[in-house]
Amino acid sequence: MSSIIINGKEIGQEIRTGVAARVQVLKAKGVTPGLAVILVGDNPASKTYVANKQKSCEQIGMFSDLIKLPEDISEQALLQQIRELNNRKDIHGILVQLPLPKHIDEDKVIQTISPEKDVDGFSPISVGKMMLGQDTYLPCTPYGVMKLLEHSGIDVAGKHAVIVGRSHIVGKPMGQLLLQKDATVTYTHSKTPDLPSFTKQADILIAAVGRANFITSEHIKEGAVIIDVGINRDEENHLCGDVNFDDVQGIASHITPVPGGVGPMTITMLLENTVQAAEKELERQAE
Numbered sequence: 272m273s274s275i276i277i278n279g280k281e282i283g284q285e286i287r288t289g290v291a292a293r294v295q296v297l298k299a300k301g302v303t304p305g306l307a308v309i310l311v312g313d314n315p316a317s318k319t320y321v322a323n324k325q326k327s328c329e330q331i332g333m334f335s336d337l338i339k340l341p342e343d344i345s346e347q348a349l350l351q352q353i354r355e356l357n358n359r360k361d362i363h364g365i366l367v368q369l370p371l372p373k374h375i376d377e378d379k380v381i382q383t384i385s386p387e388k389d390v391d392g393f394s395p396i397s398v399g400k401m402m403l404g405q406d407t408y409l410p411c412t413p414y415g416v417m418k419l420l421e422h423s424g425i426d427v428a429g430k431h432a433v434i435v436g437r438s439h440i441v442g443k444p445m446g447q448l449l450l451q452k453d454a455t456v457t458y459t460h461s462k463t464p465d466l467p468s469f470t471k472q473a474d475i476l477i478a479a480v481g482r483a484n485f486i487t488s489e490h491i492k493e494g495a496v497i498i499d500v501g502i503n504r505d506e507e508n509h510l511c512g513d514v515n516f517d518d519v520q521g522i523a524s525h526i527t528p529v530p531g532g533v534g535p536m537t538i539t540m541l542l543e544n545t546v547q548a549a550e551k552e553l554e555r556q557a558e
C-alpha cells in the first residue's frame with residue numbers, strides 16, 4: 272500500500288487565497304499589511320529563504336521591506352533598528368532571520384520586538400500566551416503543521432503524537448499545539464535512549480531533529496502519520512528532510528515530502544500572522 276503524500280504547497284496555496292482576500296479588505300480600508308525582514312550578514316541559505324518570503328508577500332498584495340545589515344553590526348545598532356521598526360506605522364510584522372552572528376544575543380534581539388509585531392511568535396510574551404492557550408501569534412512552523420493535519424482530515428484528538436526534537440521554535444511549541452487539540456504527547460530528543468521504542472508508538476510522528484534521513488522504517492509503526500520538519504542538505508547538496516522518505520513510503524499512512532511539505536506552510540502562516548497583525552492594529556485604532 273502506498274502512503275498518502277500531504278501536499279504542503281497545494282494546501283498552503285489554498286490558505287493563501289483566503290489570506291489574499293483579507294489583504295484586499297484591509298487595502299479597501301486604507302491599510303496595506305507590511306512585513307519587515309531583517310537579514311544580518313550574507314548566509315546563502317538565509318538569503319534564499321528571505322527572497323522566498325518577499326516573493327510570497329508580493330504575490331498576495333502585501334508590502335515587504337528587507338533590511339540588510341552587515342555581519343559585523345553591533346548588537347546595539349541591531350536593537351536600534353528593531354526599535355525603529357516597532358514605531359513604524361507601515362510595518363505590522365517584524366521577522367529577524369535566525370541564526371544571528373555569534374556576537375549578538377538572540378534572546379535580547381527577540382525580546383526587543385514589540386509583541387504586537389512578533390509574527391514569528393518567538394518572544395517570551397508570545398510563547399507564554401501560547402502555553403496558556405491565549406490569543407497570540409503562533410510560531411509559523413508548528414502552526415503550519417497543525418493546518419496540514421487539519422486540511423488532510425487527520426483528527427489529532429486521542430492520538431499519540433511523538434515529537435523528535437525539542438527546539439524552542441519547532442519541537443517544544445509543536446507539542447503544546449497538539450496537546451491543546453487533545454493529543455497525548457511524548458517529547459523525545461538526542462538524549463532519549465532507545466529512540467525507536469518511543470517513535471514506534473506514534474500515531475503521529477513529528478521529525479524535527481535537523482539530521483538528514485535520520486528517521487527510517489525502524490522508527491515507525493504501520494499506518495503512522497509522518498510529518499517531516501527537517502530541511503537539510505545531503506552529500507550531493509540536495510534538499511532533504513529528517514525522514515528517509517523512500518524507506519517509510521508504504522508503511523506510513525500519510526507523509527509530508529521535502530521540499531513541498533512543511534516549508535511552504537511556514538511561509539503561509541507567516542503571511543497569515545502578518546495579516547492578522549494588520550487587522551488587530553486597525554481594531555485598536557477603532558477603539
Ligand SMILES: Nc1nc(=O)c2c([nH]1)NC[C@@H]1CN(c3ccc(C(=O)N[C@@H](CCC(=O)O)C(=O)O)cc3)C=[N+]21
Nearest residue numbers: 320366367368369370391502530531532534535537538
Ligand atoms: N526568524 C526566523 N523565522 C523563520 O521562520 C525562519 C528563520 N528565522 N530562519 C530560517 C528558518 C527556515 N525557514 C524556512 C521556511 C520555508 C522554507 C521553504 O519554503 N522551503 C521549501 C523549499 C525551498 C528551497 O527550495 O530551498 C520547501 O520545503 O518546499 C524553508 C525554510 C524559516 N526559518
